[in-house]
Amino acid sequence: MLNFSFKNSTQIHFGEGQIKALSQAIPKESKVLVTYGGGSIKSNGVYDQVVDVLSEHTWFEFSGIEPNPKYETLMKAQDLIRQHDIDFLLAVGGGSVVDGTKFIAAAALFEGEDPWDFISKGQPINQALPIGCVLTLPATGSESNANSVVTRDGNKLPFQSPLVQPLFAVLDPSVTLSLSDRQISNGVIDAFVHIMEQYLTYSVNGKVQDRFAEGLLQTLIEEGPKALVAETKNDLDVRGNIMWAATMALNGLIGAGVPQDWSTHMIGHELTGAYGIDHARTLSIVLPAVMKVCAKEKREKLLQYAERIWNLTEGDDDSRISRATELTEQFFKTMQVPTRLSQVDLGETEIDGLIEKLTQHGMVKLGEQSIITPEVSREILMAAL
């Protein structure tokens, strides 16, 4: 096992009706800015629940945080924050709203010239407004980690700071019942690939981490499809298991003390950047190809994955690995996401451009062993055709 330091200080309030926890979780004297997205929280009743619970708080609102939240949008919140002396942010929404709110929190107290500098120039974040969140879409894990991704001028760039990690996250599975099948699918796939990026590397004999990762994968494989069929899609246990698995998938725990890959994400980002493909759907296309092209480097973990996740114990090593990759694709198909570039109308002619973008963005040594050069990324994209 590798050495690590790990802490996760987000207070989780999990279960139906837990939105009521807001009234205690946010200090009474706070001036709260409720941040949200395009307004789905108004149609699904979450907005009304939040309004009810904040009846004794002073609060304002800022809406319009889009998927892949933009710098220009987020900076609009700054006037509101100054005008009303806002000292607490409550993000109500999915990963994009939480990510965007993290930027707003750090930007509000940034002492340099342009808050973008803490992303583009790595300037330190020395303070940030406290954040709480009500999660409406299980997927990204942003509700209990220190990470955020913000887009400016087409550049989708990450930053992180313990100061923007939410103090608390309300995870109420019942608020996910109004999600579309596509949102559910995307969320399950996003969480699944988060786990795989921290699991499918090389073994360092981190048995707890491996077992936890495998347990989360099994949970998503069992529960994900149930959230898409009529008989079980409204089962709160199904929704709850998916929600808790997605949070645990990227809260730092399963990645502590083990190598991490993230090449699928980096290659996938270029597909989103160039063609606007949903983030999760880029992952479901790229991951199986990474499993094929990097089968040699990932051999030991692929065999473990084949046995523990798909019960493959017969046949030679190569056939078990190839069957496990097939079954992964099969699961993705059951979750109604594409697994090939051709299914999103892309072909070989687009690959040169994608490789160029990867190179431009410095993504030239990807993977847990830094051996995924642009040429290997090309092989991966070819394998995903």
Next chain:
Amino acid sequence: MLNFSFKNSTQIHFGEGQIKALSQAIPKESKVLVTYGGGSIKSNGVYDQVVDVLSEHTWFEFSGIEPNPKYETLMKAQDLIRQHDIDFLLAVGGGSVVDGTKFIAAAALFEGEDPWDFISKGQPINQALPIGCVLTLPATGSESNANSVVTRDGNKLPFQSPLVQPLFAVLDPSVTLSLSDRQISNGVIDAFVHIMEQYLTYSVNGKVQDRFAEGLLQTLIEEGPKALVAETKNDLDVRGNIMWAATMALNGLIGAGVPQDWSTHMIGHELTGAYGIDHARTLSIVLPAVMKVCAKEKREKLLQYAERIWNLTEGDDDSRISRATELTEQFFKTMQVPTRLSQVDLGETEIDGLIEKLTQHGMVKLGEQSIITPEVSREILMAAL
């Protein structure tokens, strides 16, 4: 799944050499009291490592915290704390040292007459000195939870407060290499039963919790015996996997959102109280008997445990359950702990006295369904003969 609120704010510094993290983790201006037990940290080199790392801190020391730490011992630290304006406690040892230090931390700032009142009368703990710890024996989980057990006049009583949860815990597997086989065995069994108390109840369909609990059980079953045989006992991965599993076993995570039992612990406490049997060795005696006597109530989870932990898929339900119980006892035997009262020289004649103690201590409705009355406890003890 049940509703829950969960947070774990202890910063873990895991791995060989992580004692060096102390120099940053404890504020430089602190006046530190290093607390420890009988002096094993002096013979195994941990004391010297701590002294080296604290070279720029002002620190004092308090030793002699015994197993099942006593109120009288712990109160002796209070003079030292006042005399030197101590404002930070560093516990260096196993679960008893950490538990005892938690009491010292809360007692130092207690505003009532006698600090024992926050245990015996449930008086609130409003403040406590900050605590860090260097764990030397993986077992209790006290290094990253808010719980403590302290003994006064033969009464072994628990208290808990988020204010006494350690701010950080150094988990360096190499410091466990000097432990005796008996200490290692006891630690593995303690952690194993902590997991079982949160797992072997009735199902609420908490899939992540179940998978995590099972993953920890599997880790201990695989790695525990290796720590007792010459070829593998000095393998730092073996020690590391046990250490991380023991911490995760009782940091609140696997018990969040699921029912909990704890009858094995409560019955076991009486065996320790009356006969001084090592805590873990009471658990290895009582748990198999609980599995037998409560097989009906725990049926669904026992079948799941049989299949997922012991790969038992053939035969009827009863035979799989009974085989799983046998295999659990077999594992305990491999770990060199007793599984029957007769092995610690106790017999039927002692049972009346134990039941009387349980009743005196209010332990009359134990278990996840509160149906383990003193009569059922008697059945359990009879089954453990």
